[in-house]
Amino acid sequence: MTTAEPIEREMASRRAIVEALIFAADEPLPADRIAGIVEEMTPALVDDIVAELNAGYLREGRAFRIVSVAGGFRMLTRPEHALWIKLLHRSSRPRLSQAALETLSIIAYRQPVARTELEGIRGVNVDGVLKTLVERDLVRIAGRGEGLGRPLLYATTERFLEYFGLPDLEALPRPEEVELAPPDEPPQEELFDGEAGAGGPEP
Amino acid sequence: MTTAEPIEREMASRRAIVEALIFAADEPLPADRIAGIVEEMTPALVDDIVAELNAGYLREGRAFRIVSVAGGFRMLTRPEHALWIKLLHRSSRPRLSQAALETLSIIAYRQPVARTELEGIRGVNVDGVLKTLVERDLVRIAGRGEGLGRPLLYATTERFLEYFGLPDLEALPRPEEVELAPPDEPPQEELFDGEAGAGGPEP
Amino acid sequence: MADVDPGPHRVRVEALDFEGPLDLLVYLVQKNEVDVYDIPIALITAQFLEYLESMGPERLEGAGDFLLMAATLLRIKARMLLPRPEPVEDEEVEDPRRELVTMILEYQQFREIADQLKDREAAQSAVFGRADAATELAELGASDPEEGRRATLGDLLKAFAAVMEEAARDRVHRLEPVGVTIEDKVRFVRGRLRREGRTSFRELFVAGEPRSHWIVTFVALLEMAREGEIRLRQGDRFGEIHVYAEELRDDG
Numbered sequence: 209m210t211t212a213e214p215i216e217r218e219m220a221s222r223r224a225i226v227e228a229l230i231f232a233a234d235e236p237l238p239a240d241r242i243a244g245i246v247e248e249m250t251p252a253l254v255d256d257i258v259a260e261l262n263a264g265y266l267r268e269g270r271a272f273r274i275v276s277v278a279g280g281f282r283m284l285t286r287p288e289h290a291l292w293i294k295l296l297h298r299s300s301r302p303r304l305s306q307a308a309l310e311t312l313s314i315i316a317y318r319q320p321v322a323r324t325e326l327e328g329i330r331g332v333n334v335d336g337v338l339k340t341l342v343e344r345d346l347v348r349i350a351g352r353g354e355g356l357g358r359p360l361l362y363a364t365t366e367r368f369l370e371y372f373g374l375p376d377l378e379a380l381p382r383p384e385e386v387e388l389a390p391p392d393e394p395p396q397e398e399l400f401d402g403e404a405g406a407g408g409p410e411p
Numbered sequence: 412m413t414t415a416e417p418i419e420r421e422m423a424s425r426r427a428i429v430e431a432l433i434f435a436a437d438e439p440l441p442a443d444r445i446a447g448i449v450e451e452m453t454p455a456l457v458d459d460i461v462a463e464l465n466a467g468y469l470r471e472g473r474a475f476r477i478v479s480v481a482g483g484f485r486m487l488t489r490p491e492h493a494l495w496i497k498l499l500h501r502s503s504r505p506r507l508s509q510a511a512l513e514t515l516s517i518i519a520y521r522q523p524v525a526r527t528e529l530e531g532i533r534g535v536n537v538d539g540v541l542k543t544l545v546e547r548d549l550v551r552i553a554g555r556g557e558g559l560g561r562p563l564l565y566a567t568t569e570r571f572l573e574y575f576g577l578p579d580l581e582a583l584p585r586p587e588e589v590e591l592a593p594p595d596e597p598p599q600e601e602l603f604d605g606e607a608g609a610g611g612p613e614p
Numbered sequence: 615m616a617d618v619d620p621g622p623h624r625v626r627v628e629a630l631d632f633e634g635p636l637d638l639l640v641y642l643v644q645k646n647e648v649d650v651y652d653i654p655i656a657l658i659t660a661q662f663l664e665y666l667e668s669m670g671p672e673r674l675e676g677a678g679d680f681l682l683m684a685a686t687l688l689r690i691k692a693r694m695l696l697p698r699p700e701p702v703e704d705e706e707v708e709d710p711r712r713e714l715v716t717m718i719l720e721y722q723q724f725r726e727i728a729d730q731l732k733d734r735e736a737a738q739s740a741v742f743g744r745a746d747a748a749t750e751l752a753e754l755g756a757s758d759p760e761e762g763r764r765a766t767l768g769d770l771l772k773a774f775a776a777v778m779e780e781a782a783r784d785r786v787h788r789l790e791p792v793g794v795t796i797e798d799k800v801r802f803v804r805g806r807l808r809r810e811g812r813t814s815f816r817e818l819f820v821a822g823e824p825r826s827h828w829i830v831t832f833v834a835l836l837e838m839a840r841e842g843e844i845r846l847r848q849g850d851r852f853g854e855i856h857v858y859a860e861e862l863r864d865d866g
Contacts (some may be wrong), residue, residue, distance in 0.1 A: 220472050228474035228492035229499055232754070234747035235764075237499075245498045268467060269423050271431035275741070283744060288741035289431035295448050296432055296440075301739055306633055306728065309735075313727035329720055332634035332679045343768035351578040360584055365576070365766075372731055373738040381730035437745030485746060493754050500756035507765045509773070514776035532781045532826075575767045584767075586775055 222246065224259045225287065236280030236370055254281075278369035279376055311337045312346060312368070316380055320350040320361035356363060425449060439482035449582045456482075514540045515549060519571070519583060523553040523564035541565065549574060635683030636721040638665060643718065650718060653711055655694055690714060794827050799834035807844070807859040815846065815855035823828040 225246055230237055239251035239258075259275050265273050272285050285293060294300060304312070307330075314329050315321055326334045341347035342362075350363035364377070374380065406408055421531050428449050433440050442454035442461075461477050461484055468476050478487050488496060507515065517529055529537045544550035545565075553566035567580070577583060632638040642658050643650050666680055693710035707713075744750075795845065806813045818835070819828045838844045845858045 212478050224472055224474040224489075225492060225495050228488050229495055231475050231744070232488045232492075232496045232747060232750060232756075233499075234743075234751060241499065245495065264471060268471060269427055272426040272434055284741040284743050285431045285435055286427075287740040289428060289435075290742075292432060292448060293435045293742050296436060296444075297745075298741075303735060303739070304732075309728040309731050310633065310724060313724045313731060316731075317724070317727065329717075329724060330634055331636035331683060331717070331721065342766075345766040345768060348576045348767055349582060350576070358581075360582070360588060361775065363576075367766075371738065372734040373741070374734070381613040381727055388775070396478050403655065429744075435742040435745060437749075484748075486744070487750055488754070493756075495753055496751070497756045502749065512765050512769055512773040513777045516770050517777060519770065520774055533777060534781070574765075575770060577767070582773065586771060586778075 222249065223257050223260065226254060227261055227283045230258075230274055230281045230283050233282070236282045236356070236366075238280040241280075275373070277373055278366045282370075305336050305337075307334075308341060311341065312364070315341075315362050316364050316368070316383075317348055319363035320353075321363075322353050322355075322359040322361055324359060326362075348366045425452065426460050426463065428456060430464055431498035433461075433477055433484045433486050436485075439480050444483065484569050508539075508540075509543060510535075512538050514569075515544060515571070518544075518550055518565050519567050520586075522566040523556075524566075525556050525558070525562040525564055527562060529565070632665075635662075635680045636717060637661065637725075638680070639683070639714075639718055640722055640725070650715055653715065655687065655691050655711060659684075659691050662687055668790060688712065794830050796830055796834045796837065799827075799831045803831070803834060803838060803844070803857070807857070812856050812858045816858055818857065 213406055226242055226249075239254040242254045243249045243251050258276075262273050264270075271289055272283050274281050275284050310330055310332050311326055314326050318325060323334060323338060327337070338347065342349065345365050345367040347362050347368065348365045349360050349363045352358040353361050368374075369376065429445055429452075432445055432448065441510050442457040445457045446452045446454050465476055467473075474492055475486055477484050493596075513533060514529055517532050518524055521528065522534070526537060526541060529541070541550065548568055548570040550565050550570045551572070553564045555561040556564050572579065623852065627710055632641065639658070639662070641648075642661050643653065646661075648654055648658075662684060666677075666684055669677060669680070692709045803813075803818060806818065815835075818831055835846075837846065839846060842860055847856050847858060
């Protein structure tokens, strides 16, 4: 506004554009989408600008920050203000049931995965849970398997990542190293039908 | 951050709470509502804090500001960035109205299908909706039917598959495949814990 | 943990609720502090059956899964009682419990992940985005408020189910006698036009009227348009359609 060098002004204005886009979006905004509409912007530069913005928010004691979630950036309040905001919103968001969490865990690691495999691992029928997870957009149908009756295969969605605050599937929580079989025995593949889930991160 | 006087720290924290509340609110937030939530806060003090926040945003060249509208305070993007936001959303995934979704679902399951059949099922004229779906590349004209006047037939596109995260049309679940939940089992209850996550921030 | 261990037989599970048979098995293994690779199958089976017996009628809808597991346990128990054949050289003797152990461990592993997801869910419930963002986007003209949120496969399925159900219900209506003729509807439309010179297309379809009547109205309008008695006009692309009386028409 005053005597700033043109370059600095340019930087400040690009920073404000990135900030405006993330602020205004109602879903996580990928760096490449920002880079796609702002001239001379690259995803790496977007990352730098976000880091700079976050440093500024911290310095100024802002109530929010930019978080990397579900493959994009989202501006969210800091957790320490949760109590006040919950007073504001009155109704609280319902949490997932144990059945839903267990089913989601298996889908996340075994995706794409058929219903029969989910039921084999959980030992219970999962029809109802699956249907609701699809309706809630935490799980999607990702195709059909090769086997008999070409069963539907299930996978997690972007909404799943956002719901759990995960930047991507790689960031899934790791289970404690539990050996699936005693060391002297062959690994588990043998115990399951071949159809099982390829793809996705290994547990 | 370290040596601030208790009073100053207190002020900074109240400022952040007011900021968090206005940021997270889903409608204009009146000063007295904020005063009702935060202890030792008055509407006049809220006004002062908002002025202070806005001065900070201006100083730091932030892309947003707090605006006082009829019903209360809103945090909004500065108008000079509106252009970028419009530009971004022109390239975003199209959203669908309920009418579009219903028509699309019939096309998906009955394709290739004539307009008259769509109207027979939905019971309303579908011209406008069909046009929008074709414009958005979710539906395409797939040829002409045999019957009277050789009506145009509609089918879904590649873009449709992409939109719903399906690998191919074959993966589209048949309604009966997903509707397996026994009717006596309300899925919502199964997905969520009864009393859910009330209460304050987690330990 | 307790100094005076009442003995594994005393594990009481009646009052507890389990997600499924594996949940119960994991609980029993932990509660009895036994080695999962060397499960005392007779003991665990006995406790498992004890729980099954205690299950109240309100849990019956999930009982099938428990019964299936009970059958597996009993089968393993029976095989454990068989005299073991002398191990032939180069041939492993399969422990009848092996599959069960793998199931328990695998389930346990996913349950740990579920616990971690639960923690993440709790952490996420403490952070909030701008609830106002969609409204602002609409105000800026960056999204159409008429349009819904981003549709998912679940929405698509639900929409289809709803629309087919609706159509099925209408089909029942269609079996009822129509009770109105095209001539009736032509008179009705003319009556409207005589009064106002034009009318909104939508208003000709009387709310609450059976859909079969709408079809008759529609056919009547087509007929009148073909005869040049009326003209249909749409304001803008998605705007309201209006029906105009052709002025020069000399109504006979």
